Amino acid sequence: MRPLALLLALTFALTACDREPAPAAEPAPPAAATALVPPTDFLFAEMDIADLQARMRAGELDSRTLTQAYLDRIAAIDKAGPQLNAIIEINPDALKEAALRDIERKGNAVRGPLHGIPILLKDNIDATPMVTSAGSLALQDFRPKTDAFLVRRLREAGAVVLGKTNLSEWANFRSTRSTSGWSARGGQTRNPYVLDRNPCGSSSGSAVAVSANLAAAAIGTETDGSILCPAAVNGLVGLKPTVGLVSRNGIVPISHSQDTAGPMTRSVADAALLLTVLAGRDVADAATTGSAWNVTLDYHARLRTDALKGARIGVLRSKFAIHPDAAMAMEAAIEVLREAGATVVDAEIPTDGQWDDAELELMLYEFKVGVERYLGNHDAPLKTLPQLIGFNQQYRTSEMPYFGQELFEMANGKGGLGDPAYIAARSLARRLAGPEGIDAALKAQKLDALIAPTTGPAWPTDYANGDRFPGAGYGAAAVAGYPSLTVPMGHSDGLPLGIVFMGTAWSEPRLIELGFAYEQLTRARKPPEYWPSLQKPARPAAN
Known part of the structure; x- marks a missing residue:
């Protein structure tokens, strides 16, 4: 368990006026009669890149x-x-960008x-001409003048920026009892598998x-779980790179020791394609220019169906x-790995959890310094x-109808990065x-990787008590700045479960x-069915 009720903290102002900013309207609960949206009703459903x-x-x-098809689907569901409520803003230039890519394709200039x-x-990543708000009304009119480094790389690679996604406000680093997937600007994002369940955070809208x-x-x-957890509970692949593989330049920060951006996709192949584009040296982010930086330029080339043969994997x-259904799914996963030729042995992280207090301390220091530098x-509009x-x-x-800002206040009491307490904690x-x-x-x-359940199934969204986070298997990788990859593993009452693969730096x-x-052996991802709750209505009889 993290030192906070939900320390999934992930990376990652309007000047004060007399009139209070309008809060995001919370969408009404969907009617049971319209709850099911068949995954096959969309022409491009489940298609990979x-x-x-x-x-x-x-x-x-x-x-x-x-692009228009995705815009229509956003409007529809x-x-x-x-x-x-996953999308916080549409790029007004999305169709224009797409049309330009089509012109290039016709001219045989595919990038x-x-x-x-x-x-x-995610709406803590700068992308013109859109707002970067981190979900806060304080930044609801803030439009950065330039793209984040990773956005420039995506656009140079020919991607179309469709828009921004909602997130847990300030990437879940505002309160010790927050509700994941909620922001004052964007409202509450819902889990598409069961709508009253939480999407986890803070990359909730992206997932x-x-x-x-x-x-x-x-x-x-x-920063700690905000790609891995929402990916797992929404049936996705989520890849958190080694800190320093992907530039953080142009991203609202929490902790420069742990922050990173990464892909959230429906397949490992798509995650590999995206990581190939995202990875790169940036002089504005020293973590990407160090002597230890080691990059494989084409991660997609590493896709091998026989990669488990001869592998040595440690199971935590x-x-x-974390959850009995996650344990059962892990036992089944272990059998799949062994049948594919892997040696799977029990393993343990000898220092597991001993870093919790130090992690919180370093994050409080780094957030204060980092967010003020970014602003x-x-x-x-607001600078401090x-x-x-x-x-x-x-x-x-508008900003604190459900939970407060205890982490902001704790961080505000910290000194600079020269403080002995910070240096020791880091x-x-x-x-x-x-x-x-x-x-x-x-x-x-002599292991290639460690595996564990990523987390448990999604919990009910609960504004009165905050997140009921069941625990996680990925914490060590987050704190160390090492890579982790979650892949769909199974389901618990229709709610997705993920398995996390962790390794050393640059692995x-x-x-x-x-x-x-x-x-490829399990094909465990199933598209969501949009049940309003776990009390599932009877399915219509087959014709």
């Missing part, structure tokens, strides 16, 4: 048609129908595998949108206590953490989770190999 590209190469599809593919971005086929793929951000059985460098705290207090009816957390944690477990039995190629091979 390679499928879409093949159709465009054959002249059966163009980017503008595809995100803003109406089951009202998923790569993402050419003309609509992608969504829900991709799971519901509102875009081909999305980008999320993570202590994490089976100042981007000429945001005390100003953000004051804004929330002034407009508490060193301790990274050492316990990395060299003495994951690395020690891998070396003890993305091996994790992708292992995760892809497992995915």
Whole structure:
């Protein structure tokens, strides 16, 4: 369990005025009669990027048609129908961008595998001409002048930026008792499998949108679990890279020690395609320019169906206590791995959980310094953490109807990054989770990777009590800054479960190999059916 009620913190102002900003309207609960939206009612349902590209190469599809189809689906099931509330803003230039990609294709100037593919971005990532709000009304009119580094790479690769996704406000780093998937600007995002269940956070909108086929793929951000958890409980692949593989330049920060962006997709193949584009050196992010930086330029080339043969994998059985259904699914997964030729042995992280207090301490220090640097460098309307705290207090009816800002207040009491307490906490957390944690477990039995249940099934959204987070298997990788990959593993009462693969720093190629091979053997992802609750209505009789 994390040191906070939900320390899934993931990376990742309007000047004060007399009139309180309008809060996001909470969508009405969907009627049971309209709760089921068949996954086959959408022409491009469950198609991966390679499928879409093949159709465009054959002249059966163009980017503008595809982009319009996703926009229509957003209108039909995100803003109406089951009202998923995953999209916080549509890119007003999306159709224009798509039309330009079509012109390039006709001129034989295809930029790569993402050419003309609509992608969504979490609303803490800068992308012109849209707002970057981190879900807060304090930034609801803030439009950064330039794209984040990763957005420039996506656009250079030919991707179409479809829009922004809702998130847990300030990437779930505002309160100790937050409700994931809620922001004052965007309202509450719903889990598409069971609508009264939580989508997890903070990349909740990105996960829900991709799971519901509102875009081909999305980008999320993570500090501790905010790619992995929403991906797992929404039936997706989520890849959190090694810190420093993907630039954080142009992303609202929490912790420079742990923050990273990464792909959220319906398949490992799509995640590999996206990571190939996202990874890159950026002089504005020192973590990407260090001597340890090691990148495989084509992660898609690492897709091997036989990658489990001869692999040595350690299973973290202590994490089976997260949920009994997750434990049963893990036992089945272990059998799949063994039948495919892997050696699976019990393993443990000797320092598991010993970093919790140090992790929280370093995040409090780094958030205060990082968010003020971002706000100042981007000429945001509000520039300091005390100003953000004051804004929330002034407009508490809109900003704090369900939970407060305890983490903001705790961070505001911290000093600079030269404080001995911060230096000690950062060193301790990274050492316990990395060299003495994951690395020690891998070396003890000469393992390629560690596996565990990513988390349990989604819990009911509960504003009175906040998140009922069941625990997670990915914490060590988040704190160490190491990569982790979640892949669909099974279901619990129709709610998705994921398996997480973790490795040492820069081990993305091996994790992708292992995760892809497992995915191809199990094909565990099932599209959502949009039940209003677990008391499922009777299905209509077959004709």
